[in-house]
Amino acid sequence: xxxxxxxxxxxxxxxxxxxxxxxxxxxxxxxxxxxxxxxxxxxxxxxxxxxxxxxxxxxxxxxxxxxxxxxxxxxxxxxxxxxxxxxxxxxxxxxxxxxxxxxxxxxxxxxxxxxxxxxxxxxxxxxxxxxxxxxxxxxxxxxxxxxxxxxxxxxxxxxxxxxxxxxx
Numbered sequence: 103x104x105x106x107x108x109x110x111x112x113x114x115x116x117x118x119x120x121x122x123x124x125x126x127x128x129x130x131x132x133x134x135x136x137x138x139x140x141x142x143x144x145x146x147x148x149x150x151x152x153x154x155x156x157x158x159x160x161x162x163x164x165x166x167x168x169x170x171x172x173x174x175x176x177x178x179x180x181x182x183x184x185x186x187x188x189x190x191x192x193x194x195x196x197x198x199x200x201x202x203x204x205x206x207x208x209x210x211x212x213x214x215x216x217x218x219x220x221x222x223x224x225x226x227x228x229x230x231x232x233x234x235x236x237x238x239x240x241x242x243x244x245x246x247x248x249x250x251x252x253x254x255x256x257x258x259x260x261x262x263x264x265x266x267x268x269x270x
Contacts, residue, residue: 113160137225138180215264223257
């Protein structure tokens with residue numbers, strides 16, 4: 103069942119449909135929050151707040167693009183938090199890398215390398231590696247698709263170069 107088909111069920115407070123939605127999108131929503139906030143604990147909190155808002159406001163959703171609607175809520179909650187706190191939380195980015203085939207050293211090197219990317223490039227990389235297509239990332243970030251594709255390729259090249267240097 104597609105996400106758009108879950109929207110009316112969630113609007114009528116169908117808990118099983120909401121649970122299915124959460125299982126499908128919780129990691130992606132978390133990564134959106136993390137890409138803005140650069141703080142794992144805070145991103146987790148705002149991820150949960152996003153799903154509470156979705157539960158409370160699903161009746162407001164109209165049309166198609168339920169996933170984009172939810173990701174926009176996550177992004178806006180994160181940006182609003184930054185504005186309200188008036189402090190820079192962008193310096194402490196931590197990224198959870200769950201792939202067990204990646205060595206601890208490579209995980210640390212990758213985390214350090216991503217910290218050196220610009221905010222927009224780190225957002226693009228995190229969203230792309232989380233499974234979003236370039237066109238979805240472009241729509242979500244309000245950028246041309248070609249720009250997203252180019253910036254993603256350049257960021258990956260930069261990360262690969264930094265990872266090689268780190269291993270030396």
